[in-house]
Amino acid sequence: xxxxxxxxxxxxxxxxxxxxxxxxxxxxxxxxxxxxxxxxxxxxxxxxxxxxxxxxxxxxxxxxxxxxxxxxxxxxxxxxxxxxxxxxxxxxxxxxxxxxxxxxxxxxxxxxxxxxxxxxxxxxxxxxxxxxxxxxxxxxxxxxxxxxxxxxxxxxxxxxxxxxxxxxxxxxxxxxxxxxxxxxxxxxxxxxxxxxxxxxxxxxxxxxxxxxxxxxxxxxxxxxxxxxxxxxxxxxxxxxxxxxxxxxxxxxxxxxxxxxxxxxxxxxxxxxxxxxxxxxxxxxxxxxxxxxxxxxxxxxxxxxxxxxxxxxxxxxxxxxxxxxxxxxxxxxxxxxxxxxxx
Amino acid sequence: xxxxxxxxxxxxxxxxxxxxxxxxxxxxxxxxxxxxxxxxxxxxxxxxxxxxxxxxxxxxxxxxxxxxxxxxxxxxxxxxxxxxxxxxxxxxxxxxxxxxxxxxxxxxxxxxxxxxxxxxxxxxxxxxxxxxxxxxxxxxxxxxxxxxxxxxxxxxxxxxxxxxxxxxxxxxxxxxxxxxxxxxxxxxxxxxxxxxxxxxxxxxxxxxxxxxxxxxxxxxxxxxxxxxxxxxxxxxxxxxxxxxxxxxxxxxxxxxxxxxxxxxxxxxxxxxxxxxxxxxxxxxxxxxxxxxxxxxxxxxxxxxxxxxxxxxxxxxxxxxxxxxxxxxxxxxxxxxxxxxxx
DNA sequence: CTGAAAGCGCTTACAG
DNA sequence: CTGAAAGCGCTTACAG
Numbered sequence: 001x002x003x004x005x006x007x008x009x010x011x012x013x014x015x016x017x018x019x020x021x022x023x024x025x026x027x028x029x030x031x032x033x034x035x036x037x038x039x040x041x042x043x044x045x046x047x048x049x050x051x052x053x054x055x056x057x058x059x060x061x062x063x064x065x066x067x068x069x070x071x072x073x074x075x076x077x078x079x080x081x082x083x084x085x086x087x088x089x090x091x092x093x094x095x096x097x098x099x100x101x102x103x104x105x106x107x108x109x110x111x112x113x114x115x116x117x118x119x120x121x122x123x124x125x126x127x128x129x130x131x132x133x134x135x136x137x138x139x140x141x142x143x144x145x146x147x148x149x150x151x152x153x154x155x156x157x158x159x160x161x162x163x164x165x166x167x168x169x170x171x172x173x174x175x176x177x178x179x180x181x182x183x184x185x186x187x188x189x190x191x192x193x194x195x196x197x198x199x200x201x202x203x204x205x206x207x208x209x210x211x212x213x214x215x216x217x218x219x220x221x222x223x224x225x226x227x228x229x230x231x232x233x234x235x236x237x238x239x240x241x242x243x244x245x246x247x248x249x250x251x252x253x254x255x256x257x258x259x260x261x262x263x264x265x266x267x268x269x270x271x272x273x274x275x276x277x278x279x280x281x282x283x284x285x286x287x288x289x290x291x292x293x294x295x296x297x298x299x300x301x302x303x304x305x306x307x308x309x310x311x312x313x314x315x316x317x318x319x320x321x322x323x324x325x326x327x328x329x330x331x332x333x334x335x336x337x338x339x340x341x342x
Numbered sequence: 343x344x345x346x347x348x349x350x351x352x353x354x355x356x357x358x359x360x361x362x363x364x365x366x367x368x369x370x371x372x373x374x375x376x377x378x379x380x381x382x383x384x385x386x387x388x389x390x391x392x393x394x395x396x397x398x399x400x401x402x403x404x405x406x407x408x409x410x411x412x413x414x415x416x417x418x419x420x421x422x423x424x425x426x427x428x429x430x431x432x433x434x435x436x437x438x439x440x441x442x443x444x445x446x447x448x449x450x451x452x453x454x455x456x457x458x459x460x461x462x463x464x465x466x467x468x469x470x471x472x473x474x475x476x477x478x479x480x481x482x483x484x485x486x487x488x489x490x491x492x493x494x495x496x497x498x499x500x501x502x503x504x505x506x507x508x509x510x511x512x513x514x515x516x517x518x519x520x521x522x523x524x525x526x527x528x529x530x531x532x533x534x535x536x537x538x539x540x541x542x543x544x545x546x547x548x549x550x551x552x553x554x555x556x557x558x559x560x561x562x563x564x565x566x567x568x569x570x571x572x573x574x575x576x577x578x579x580x581x582x583x584x585x586x587x588x589x590x591x592x593x594x595x596x597x598x599x600x601x602x603x604x605x606x607x608x609x610x611x612x613x614x615x616x617x618x619x620x621x622x623x624x625x626x627x628x629x630x631x632x633x634x635x636x637x638x639x640x641x642x643x644x645x646x647x648x649x650x651x652x653x654x655x656x657x658x659x660x661x662x663x664x665x666x667x668x669x670x671x672x673x674x675x676x677x678x679x680x681x682x683x684x
Numbered sequence: 685c686t687g688a689a690a691g692c693g694c695t696t697a698c699a700g
Numbered sequence: 701c702t703g704a705a706a707g708c709g710c711t712t713a714c715a716g
Contacts, residue, residue, distance in 0.1 A: 059693035
């Protein structure tokens with residue numbers, strides 16, 4: 001532990017005085033500027049260390065006209081708190097936080113009132129950060145595009161919609177929706193529902209995958225089996241209940257998230273239906289709890305922590321002035337008991 | 343939407359020039375300094391608005407020698423990623439983030455390598471923030487105390503251990519442990535296990551509550567029924583399995599978190615035991631999924647989002663120089679089916 | 685009520 | 701290889 005010795009070093013000037021050099025030299029020495037002699041550099045660095053001094057990053061950032069802050073914006077309906085506590089988000093946040101820390105960036109956390117993303121411009125979120133990571137697009141593709149057009153460093157976790165001006169990192173949503181549906185079809189299920197809202201591009205893509213798989217079996221998506229399950233779980237329960245009680249035939253459900261899948265299973269069981277015997281259920285995300293539900297959940301795994309890292313590399317790349325391409329991460333079907341295959 | 347009109351205003355000087363006043367006056371006007379004439383103030387503010395100019399907070403903070411940043415440190419064993427994705431933490435984080443935003447503070451997210459909390463001193467986490475919120479104490483009470491002694495603005499979510507120099511916000515851990523155990527006793531259970539690590543003060547307090555309730559029924563805690571369930575779920579499963587297979591009598595389990603409880607239920611079911619018939623299970627936290635497990639989880643609810651707000655009020659109070667007291671939030675037993683009462 | 689000046693802690697083009 | 705000087709965008713004690 002570097003304990004301060006005698007003199008208190010509060011800033012570069014103090015250090016320079018102590019070493020008998022100028023502030024400029026001290027600055028260069030601590031920043032490993034190669035123009036400085038090795039002797040001077042080592043002396044200054046040793047002195048700094050023994051006195052527990054390190055450069056004031058805020059001052060440095062200020063002088064260099066940067067912030068060393070990346071903001072992370074969760075695009076959520078604030079109304080539905082449940083969504084924000086979806087374990088999926090914390091995994092993502094963890095990956096982002098770790099990657100940023102490695103690059104000496106700070107993370108500024110925000111969640112956008114989804115109706116007014118543009119407000120972020122007049123906000124610390126964008127004004128005092130070097131770049132922004134958006135988690136999800138919600139229905140705000142247009143506004144995100146506008147933001148991107150004033151040459152913001154930004155990246156979006158979502159779906160690569162057409163005519164976008166921003167960089168996107170995505171999972172293979174269409175592939176995931178297709179894989180889970182096909183899995184159910186192969187197990188002999190034919191009355192497969194789709195549970196979840198498709199009012200955002202990611203889920204819409206999953207739904208397309210779902211339709212594609214059905215199509216291959218000569219089926220089409222019965223709109224009655226498409227249920228807009230809200231994120232708020234109590235309401236979700238009601239919606240599912242209504243559908244089941246309305247007497248629509250149903251032997252399987254493809255859900256847009258594990259959280260929705262767990263709510264679905266719970267509701268079905270409450271209605272006296274067995275999972276997977278009566279209704280097979282597949283989730284999305286593979287949150288850590290998915291393996292511990294009853295029955296354990298078949299789901300689509302996305303490597304979320306890795307996604308977080310990619311998002312970070314992507315904004316930082318933009319800050320360096322690089323041209324950053326979109327990225328799509330593979331999804332993987334994880335088979336457990338809830339689909340009736342285990 | 344305030345669109346920039348003709349001139350580009352990049353800083354206070356530009357604004358002052360445009361208004362024909364000095365930088366000093368412009369600064370005072372925008373900061374509502376009462377010494378400025380109403381006319382001047384309104385003129386400057388209108389001008390700023392119409393040109394989409396707002397004060398550069400970083401520069402302001404720098405000048406005022408503050409950061410407007412509060413760091414939040416999750417005290418986790420980094421080894422066990424599972425713990426970090428416990429929904430409990432995201433709820434907490436959400437509460438903190440919202441409260442900070444209201445006060446115009448930014449949130450800097452970090453997780454501490456738990457062995458070396460003191461390292462945070464030489465780190466952006468503490469050096470470039472106005473205060474720090476620690477989530478959990480782990481086994482680092484001593485180090486936290488040391489940090490507190492160099493007059494850091496800090497608050498800890500954890501347990502008010504003796505001889506601490508830092509401010510603590512806590513749930514009623516002893517009360518929670520007592521309430522859940524008593525609940526099981528009243529339902530006739532007598533062989534009640536305690537599942538979870540007690541190597542941190544919070545869980546130790548819950549365990550005390552557990553022992554107290556047992557004591558009131560003339561029972562004592564059979565050490566064989568106290569299982570140090572790790573946070574990592576696959577290992578948790580093994581540990582629980584071992585215990586059950588070792589043939590120790592067991593008709594109920596008090597768990598230190600809902601996540602542990604869900605893993606417990608899942609493991610028991612896998613072993614052919616019925617919950618709650620054979621073994622009743624009680625969790626802790628009331629995460630949103632708790633109501634949707636099978637069976638739904640009896641648990642101790644803590645108002646986590648509210649806790650987040652209190653933590654924020656507490657650090658900000660310290661920054662204002664106030665004396666801030668410890669706070670304890672009530673806990674509430676939420677009865678569902680897993681305990682065999684529903 | 686307003687302005688000129690100093691200064692927060694740094695970095696870097698320029699000069700030597 | 702090193703230093704003196706300017707300046708990043710603000711605020712505020714001091715003077716008027």
